[in-house]
Structures are given as C-alpha cells and as structure tokens.
Amino acid sequence: MEWCDGIAARAKCVKQKRTIGSGGNGYGQLNRPYDIFIKGDIMYIVDLGNHRIQKLTTSGQFLKTFGQFGSGKDPTSVIVDQRDRLIVTDHHNHRVVILDEKGARHLLTINRGNCYSPAYLQYPHSLVLDPEGNIHVAANGYFTIKVFAPEGTYVRSYGDVKGPTGIVIDEEGYSLVTERDGDCLSIFDPRGSKIHTISNLNKPKGVFFRC
Numbered sequence: 001m002e003w004c005d006g007i008a009a010r011a012k013c014v015k016q017k018r019t020i021g022s023g024g025n026g027y028g029q030l031n032r033p034y035d036i037f038i039k040g041d042i043m044y045i046v047d048l049g050n051h052r053i054q055k056l057t058t059s060g061q062f063l064k065t066f067g068q069f070g071s072g073k074d075p076t077s078v079i080v081d082q083r084d085r086l087i088v089t090d091h092h093n094h095r096v097v098i099l100d101e102k103g104a105r106h107l108l109t110i111n112r113g114n115c116y117s118p119a120y121l122q123y124p125h126s127l128v129l130d131p132e133g134n135i136h137v138a139a140n141g142y143f144t145i146k147v148f149a150p151e152g153t154y155v156r157s158y159g160d161v162k163g164p165t166g167i168v169i170d171e172e173g174y175s176l177v178t179e180r181d182g183d184c185l186s187i188f189d190p191r192g193s194k195i196h197t198i199s200n201l202n203k204p205k206g207v208f209f210r211c
Contacts, residue, residue, distance in 0.1 A: 028062035066103035119154035138164035158192025166206035178204035
C-alpha cells in the first residue's frame with residue numbers, strides 16, 4: 001500500500017443492522033465495550049467495565065467469557081493470532097498476556113523486567129500483528145511502539161509518538177498509529193521510519209482501515 005501527502009478521509013452513511021448486547025454484567029451483557037476483534041464468524045469483545053473478554057458469534061450468540069474482576073485490570077485490546085491464541089493488553093497491570101485458544105490456560109506474559117529494560121511496558125493500550133506474526137504494542141506510558149516475537153521475546157522499538165493509543169498494520173507492513181497526546185495519526189514504513197503525519201485531530205484513540 002502506498003502512502004502520500006494526498007491522503008484524504010472519506011466517510012459514508014451506513015444503516016444500523018442490529019444491536020448486540022445490553023448493559024450489565026451477565027453473559028452477553030456489556031459494560032463499557034472498548035475493542036473488538038473478528039475472526040471468521042466469531043468476535044471477541046473487550047468488556048472493559050467487567051474486566052473480561054467475551055466471545056460471541058457475529059450474530060450475537062454468547063459463547064464464552066475470559067477473565068474476571070481482579071484477574072486483569074482494564075483489558076483494552078484483544079487479537080487472535082494464527083495459532084488461535086488470545087493476546088490481550090492488561091492495561092493497569094502493565095503487561096500483555098497470551099492465553100490458549102480456549103482462554104483457559106495462561107501461556108505467556110510479556111513485560112518481564114524493570115522500568116529500565118527496553119522490553120518494559122507501561123499502560124499497554126492497543127496491539128496488532130505484523131505480516132511475520134510479531135506483536136506490535138502501543139503503550140501510553142512510552143513514546144515508542146514496542147515489538148515482540150510470537151514467543152514474547154523483545155525485538156525492537158520504533159517511532160517517536162506521544163501517547164500512542166491505536167495501531168494497525170497493512171499487508172505490506174506499514175503501521176498507522178494514533179497519538180492521543182500528539183493529536184495526530186502517524187504512518188511508519190516497515191522499517192519503523194515515520195513517513196507521514198495527519199495532524200489536527202482531537203485526542204484520537206483508535207484507527208481502523210480496510211484494504
């Protein structure tokens with residue numbers, strides 16, 4: 001995908017098809033839904049206010065819930081990798097956790113070390129996989145994006161970003177990062193060099209695009 005100074009934002013009106021869930025803490029109910037990941041006909045919803053991830057069909061049928069109050073302080077993002085592992089940002093515990101496909105077994109914690117370690121995470125907010133399966137983490141407490149291998153090994157950091165909140169990566173490895181404290185969207189090439197900035201936004205917290 002090519003990025004240039006001629007990037008323009010376009011939107012069109014869409015009609016609401018259905019509403020899924022209702023307020024509360026029961027199965028299928030939501031309290032401050034914060035993020036969503038869809039794979040096939042299954043969706044995973046970050047149920048922030050209930051400190052859990054809910055698994056539903058895209059038609060809204062409840063399947064399962066992962067986590068509970070106290071086990072994860074404010075999950076903010078979830079993705080599912082090619083091995084069907086659930087990867088979740090555990091925001092106020094300053095870590096990323098990887099669960100098995102059933103959400104029953106804790107496989108790995110990313111963020112082992114002290115605040116002086118390059119692998120340390122502070123307030124991880126959003127994450128995404130690149131074409132090689134590496135995990136890119138946008139953490140509010142740092143000014144860089146941190147990259148980890150699928151098994152959790154620290155790989156590198158890139159970017160000079162202010163309060164990164166959202167991140168997506170296209171099929172060629174270009175990263176789009178929303179900067180809450182920079183009021184902008186930054187675009188990085190696969191090597192991590194910034195190539196474009198869209199300014200004059202107001203505290204952006206997420207980004208989505210469809211190729």
